[in-house]
Amino acid sequence: MATLPVSLENITEHFGPHLARSLGNRLATGVEPDKTVATHCCFCGMQCGIHLKVKDNQVIGFEPREDFPFNRGMLCPKGVKRYLQGAHPDRLVTALERDPNSPGGFRPMEYEKALDRVAAEIKRIQEKYGRDAFAVLSGASLTSEKTYLMGKFARLALKTANIDYNGRLCMVSAGAGNKKAFGVDRAANPWSDIPKAEVIWISGSNVAECFPITTDYVWQARENGAKIIVVDPRITPIARTCNLFLPVKPGRDIALFNGILHLMIENDWLDHRFIEQHTVGFEALAEHVSQWNPKRTSDVTGIAEKSIRQAAEWWGTAKSSFLMHARGIEHHSHGVQNVLGAINIVLASGRIGREGCGYATITGQGNGQGGREHGQKCDQLPGGRDISNPDHRAYVAKVWGVEADEIPKAGVDAYEIFREIDRGNIHGLLSICFNPKVSLPDSDFITRALEKLDFYVAIDFFLNETAHHADVVLPGSLHEEDEGVVAQVEGRVIRINKVVEPPGDARADWTIIQDIAHRLDCRKGFSFANPGEIFEELRVASKGGTCDYSGITYEKIEKQNGVFWPCPSEDHPGTLRMFEPGSWNPIAKGAGPFYFPDGKARFNVAPYTPPTEDVDADYPVILTTGRVVSHFLSGSQTRRIGPLVDQYSEPRLELHPKLAEKYGISDGDQVTVESRRSSIQLPAHVVTTIRPDTVFVPYHWAGRQSINRLTISAQDPISKIPEYKVCAVRIKKGLRTED
Amino acid sequence: MAVPQQYEFFIDPNRCIGCQSCVQACGECDTHKGHPMIHLEYVDRPFSVQTAPVVCMHCESPTCAEVCPADAIKKTEDGVVQTARKPRCIGCSNCVLSCPFGVPKMKTELELMMKCDMCYDRTSVGKKPMCATVCPSQALFFGTREEIERLRPRSVPTNRFQFGRQTITTKVNMMVPSFSENMVVDVTAAMNEPPVDQSFDMEALAVSDFEF
Numbered sequence: 001m002a003t004l005p006v007s008l009e010n011i012t013e014h015f016g017p018h019l020a021r022s023l024g025n026r027l028a029t030g031v032e033p034d035k036t037v038a039t040h041c042c043f044c045g046m047q048c049g050i051h052l053k054v055k056d057n058q059v060i061g062f063e064p065r066e067d068f069p070f071n072r073g074m075l076c077p078k079g080v081k082r083y084l085q086g087a088h089p090d091r092l093v094t095a096l097e098r099d100p101n102s103p104g105g106f107r108p109m110e111y112e113k114a115l116d117r118v119a120a121e122i123k124r125i126q127e128k129y130g131r132d133a134f135a136v137l138s139g140a141s142l143t144s145e146k147t148y149l150m151g152k153f154a155r156l157a158l159k160t161a162n163i164d165y166n167g168r169l170c171m172v173s174a175g176a177g178n179k180k181a182f183g184v185d186r187a188a189n190p191w192s193d194i195p196k197a198e199v200i201w202i203s204g205s206n207v208a209e210c211f212p213i214t215t216d217y218v219w220q221a222r223e224n225g226a227k228i229i230v231v232d233p234r235i236t237p238i239a240r241t242c243n244l245f246l247p248v249k250p251g252r253d254i255a256l257f258n259g260i261l262h263l264m265i266e267n268d269w270l271d272h273r274f275i276e277q278h279t280v281g282f283e284a285l286a287e288h289v290s291q292w293n294p295k296r297t298s299d300v301t302g303i304a305e306k307s308i309r310q311a312a313e314w315w316g317t318a319k320s321s322f323l324m325h326a327r328g329i330e331h332h333s334h335g336v337q338n339v340l341g342a343i344n345i346v347l348a349s350g351r352i353g354r355e356g357c358g359y360a361t362i363t364g365q366g367n368g369q370g371g372r373e374h375g376q377k378c379d380q381l382p383g384g385r386d387i388s389n390p391d392h393r394a395y396v397a398k399v400w401g402v403e404a405d406e407i408p409k410a411g412v413d414a415y416e417i418f419r420e421i422d423r424g425n426i427h428g429l430l431s432i433c434f435n436p437k438v439s440l441p442d443s444d445f446i447t448r449a450l451e452k453l454d455f456y457v458a459i460d461f462f463l464n465e466t467a468h469h470a471d472v473v474l475p476g477s478l479h480e481e482d483e484g485v486v487a488q489v490e491g492r493v494i495r496i497n498k499v500v501e502p503p504g505d506a507r508a509d510w511t512i513i514q515d516i517a518h519r520l521d522c523r524k525g526f527s528f529a530n531p532g533e534i535f536e537e538l539r540v541a542s543k544g545g546t547c548d549y550s551g552i553t554y555e556k557i558e559k560q561n562g563v564f565w566p567c568p569s570e571d572h573p574g575t576l577r578m579f580e581p582g583s584w585n586p587i588a589k590g591a592g593p594f595y596f597p598d599g600k601a602r603f604n605v606a607p608y609t610p611p612t613e614d615v616d617a618d619y620p621v622i623l624t625t626g627r628v629v630s631h632f633l634s635g636s637q638t639r640r641i642g643p644l645v646d647q648y649s650e651p652r653l654e655l656h657p658k659l660a661e662k663y664g665i666s667d668g669d670q671v672t673v674e675s676r677r678s679s680i681q682l683p684a685h686v687v688t689t690i691r692p693d694t695v696f697v698p699y700h701w702a703g704r705q706s707i708n709r710l711t712i713s714a715q716d717p718i719s720k721i722p723e724y725k726v727c728a729v730r731i732k733k734g735l736r737t738e739d
Numbered sequence: 740m741a742v743p744q745q746y747e748f749f750i751d752p753n754r755c756i757g758c759q760s761c762v763q764a765c766g767e768c769d770t771h772k773g774h775p776m777i778h779l780e781y782v783d784r785p786f787s788v789q790t791a792p793v794v795c796m797h798c799e800s801p802t803c804a805e806v807c808p809a810d811a812i813k814k815t816e817d818g819v820v821q822t823a824r825k826p827r828c829i830g831c832s833n834c835v836l837s838c839p840f841g842v843p844k845m846k847t848e849l850e851l852m853m854k855c856d857m858c859y860d861r862t863s864v865g866k867k868p869m870c871a872t873v874c875p876s877q878a879l880f881f882g883t884r885e886e887i888e889r890l891r892p893r894s895v896p897t898n899r900f901q902f903g904r905q906t907i908t909t910k911v912n913m914m915v916p917s918f919s920e921n922m923v924v925d926v927t928a929a930m931n932e933p934p935v936d937q938s939f940d941m942e943a944l945a946v947s948d949f950e951f
Contacts, residue, residue: 022766022773029769061767064872075873077763208756212875219754219876223891235939237756237788247945302946620949629758643766647759656941657785662951667785688786688941693949 002451004468005098005105008703014104015463016090017635019642025060026084038065039497040486041079042141042479043632045363046071046213047488048079052480052499059083059480059499069561070191070492076212077630077647084641085478086500090462092475093504106463106473111505114472118430119519121455121471122158125428131408135162135417135426139433140170140371142509143484143496145534147367148382148541149510149526150432151375154408156400156525157517161411162426164378166434168414171368172377172719173330174361177339181347181602183587183595184546185384186369186491186565188578189322189358195220196356197322199314201229203253203342204328204725208237209629211326211362211489221322227314231256232328233624234654234696235689244311247691249302250624250726251611253329257341258608259297260312262289264348269316271350278592279347281603288605300608302691315345320356327364327626331724333714337606347601353579353593363489365633366479370487373547374538378411382538383545392545399541400525413720415440415713418449427454430516432476432509437466438634438702441711441722442677459512464636465702475506482508484531485557491575492562493552510534543568544586546595611726612714615693619675619728621659622694625707626725635700651701652685653731656692660684665733673697675729678709695731699724744817745883748857748871749896750792751914754878757781757790761870761879768858768869771822774846776855777870792878794870795820795842795855796900797910803834803843803854811852818910819859823852839902839926857911893917901925 004011025031033053040047049068053061062083064073095114096106109117125134136158138150147165154163167175175185182188194200194217208215215238222228228242231253239245248256264270265286275282298305315321323346329338343359351357363369374382375396382399385392387410397404412420414436420426422445440446450456450469458467459476467473480499487493502508510531517526528534532554543550551567552574563574566585575583579593579601592599615622630647631638638644653671665671667686672679673695682697682705690696697707712727759779766775778793801820804812811827812834814820823834823843830850834843843854858868862881866872871881880887887896896912901923913924 027772029772064869066867066872073867073872074875074877075760075764076758076875077760080760080763080767080873208758208876212756212758212760215754215756215876220890223893235788235941237758237790239939240788241753245939245944247939247941249945249947298946304944304946307944615949629756643763647763658942658951659949686785689788691941691945691947692951693945693947 005100010103011105011463011468017639018089019645020084020088020640021642022084025055025058031055031060033060036063037497037499039480039499040494041075041366042082042085042637043078043366044211045365045368045489046211047366047486047494048075048213050075050079052083054500057500058087070488070490071213074213074216077644078632078638081641081643084643085637086480087503088462088640090640091503091506092461092463092473093506095475095505096473098471114474115515115519118457118472118474118516122428122520125454126158129427131159132161132411133426134158134160134428134430135420136160137414137417137429137431137434137436138163138165138376140165140167140365140368142367142371142433143482143486143531144367144370144374145484145531145538146509147371147376148374148538149513149534151382152400152525153513153517156402156406157520157522159408161408162378162417162420163376163411164414164417165371165376166414166439167365167368167372167377168720169439169722170327170364171361171372173332173335173716173721174325174339175372176336176719177343178361180336180604181340181343182579184578184585185372186578187360187363187489188352189360190490190492190564190576191217193356193358193577194218194322195224197221197320197358198226199229199318199321200226201315201321201323202238203231203323203325204330205324205326205362206232206236206238206328206626207362210364210627212629214362229311229314233691233694244307244314246303246307246311249691250622250694251332252301252608253338254334254341254606255292255297255300255608256303256308257338257345258289258292258606259294259301259308260315260345261285261348262292262297263294263309263312264316264345265289267312267316269312270348274350275348278594279601279603280598282348285344285603285605288607315349318349318351321349321351322358324360324362326362328725330361331721332726333612333716333723334609335716335721336718340604340606344603344606347603353577353581355577360489367486369489369491370485370493373487374542378413381407383542384547385545395544396541399537415715415720415722418446421449421452429453429456430459431456431466432459435464435466435634435636438706438708439699441708441724442713443706443708444678445713459509461506462636462640464634474512475504476509476512477502477506481506482510482531485535487565490564492564493549493557494562495554495557546587548586612723613676613712613727615728619730621729621731623673623675623710623727623729624694624696624725625699625711626696627700628698631698631700633700635702639700650682651698651705651707652683654685654687654690654696655731656690657686657688658692659695660686663731663733665731669733670735671731671733672735673710673729673731675710675712675727677712680704680707680709681735695729743865746862746881747884748794748868748911749880749887749914750794750911751878751880751891751894752791753894753914754876755790755792756876757788758875760873760875761792764869764873768860770860771853774853776844776853778841793840793842794879794911795857796840797857799908799910802837802839806833806837808833815859819857821856821859822854825851828852839900839905839907895919897922897924899923901927903927
């Protein structure tokens, strides 16, 4: 609540980020581990297999896990150093209570007393302002068991409509687009299809830095003769040696996809049979893209016409292909339209549902896929069910042993929760696995909203920047301190194994959630003894839904090295590839491979609109944001790992020499970058590998280094994803002087 | 136990994405924890994101060993040039100055030259070197010649490098385009060569109405 309990410097001194380095058993040679546990990395959607070495209940190092087929031992630097997040000086080992008179602004408190206070505050707020006045923010780095429990906890224990999650910042545009086009939201193909494709189209994904091990799949395709097309405002490491680089102007991807489809139609590079048999809506779309001739496409996208024609020819005439995209096209106020545009050129080619013919969004978070399936989204119930659909509500109510009426209606999205706090409609907040003060756009507003909260409880293993505002902090579990399942980028459900016990008073997140539920007099349905029991209920709750886990068991996951959903029965091996000819799904019931009653995929007219905030005379430069390879999301973990901070220690403003020259900026100069919302100062990094009209800043840092203070909170009207990838700024050399 | 002869080390800088996984993982190896022995550098960052991973090439006639006044650098029978023997190394840096590939690093705090020994502790017990195991782009690859031929049809391995008048043959292979006529990589000549088909010209490709 309110402002920070003490100064930021004081909080930081006590709670970090401090840098963990290899010391003691982690540095000594010849230390024999007590055990080595096969599990997965805690970071991105790749979920690389890894062995963690344990000595005295501390993870002391790793061994590559070459037997896991997806990454075969490969790891990025985050995976290599992930073990340093445990036994960390900043680790929260007791519950904390806000206390301006204590060092760091928080004093330790007994876990039971903390629970009592949390429950009392929840009751107080809900009695005074209504059930929906208490909101929950959850996250997609949690196991699926936890995400399922979070949804159930919000609906049945808190009885609030307002739960949403940090996938709102990540996967929702892709999810909404996939549902509109295919009726289901999962990567259509396993990664093993990538090397079998003869054209690889990568739009808006810095693959080499954000999903490093996918690089080997792409390079293997190239070895096999594939042409690689990369669409990005920057020449990223994956773009450096690609066959065709399209330097799209941020916010214009849909124009490019429409222009490509225009050329496919003009040259009859279409799969007429597939369009006829397996899709609807092509005529209307063809009519719409008739306006997107190469000249206009070039004018809008900022890509040379010749390059657009070349891309269309390669894509149009390919016999096999794999199109992948990520946040680069999804983080827009028209992110869903961008995704639909990408899907349109896939469907027009007919190259989906077959070996070597693929399409996927590259999911960002560790459980980015699973975390969006089982009910922690504001409009969703388990199994990918819709909270507004009476049949879906009835089914889940039956599983939960309640009346359908008892399940609240859809709540508002994660950003809107903060607007509701600001408006005085939401007074209390529980957060887990989410650091919105760093990760949400226009974050000065987020800070102001946090300051208005009546009561805020954060569950976390480190005191992240958002939790600085908390009244009570409950010490949760690290990835390696609990078990469960996640669905990685391909839709492969895998097992996270427990490696060490939580230290001190810290405990598994699902026990904390249940403890709170019990104090809210809600025991029924919250007495799971272990994650396995939660998973058994999740299986039942997902049965018959689009994300059907009913045939998945922990044993089967171990035996098969993962199970691809949907898996509707225990004798079903799982679904490696979606939309194969003749495949069955619970919506089409045999009518066709896509998840609509007629079994057909949908073409969607995807009209171009410019970004919400275009450049103008006052703010003439485009700002785009993204990641660097050694950090993850809001940096709550990676900014505490010494070797990863050494690799990239502070954000820099990447800009082209032509732009730098205009403003008299040299490499290394301190630069002020300012949007209509805020400004920060950071060093310039002058490189020719970015569009001259665009600057780039990575977003992993907090406070004075946080670029999300500048980004715009405009959201896609369908997915509600924020427009991180484009807003207008001005830059100048030197530090800002007050006007 | 020796490194199995059928397994070889192959470097393909064309694949490198500069992620530093190799460097970070090298520092986790049990024999030299905390001391990564791989260099990964940008070739010319203002103009390209190209990076080059440098591991020890394990020369047939290692210059570093030849110039060592203390005879501290030994080569095993299976061709691995080892890091300097601590009791012998006098920290003179001759090896650092003479290595044509710029591999050895002087650890002044330890008064010891340290360099990649091809993860002898791992490779001698049938494992791959740490860097080649984790490398996400497989720019660093450890395997058989049959594997590399099958997996990398666009390039061929070479292990001969020209530095002025000195020709060096190495145990480690460098992947070069398969149309290469001369299988000797002329390193000194290449240093002054502009990149060929390597970088996109952003200014030529990106159309912008921004007024510069």
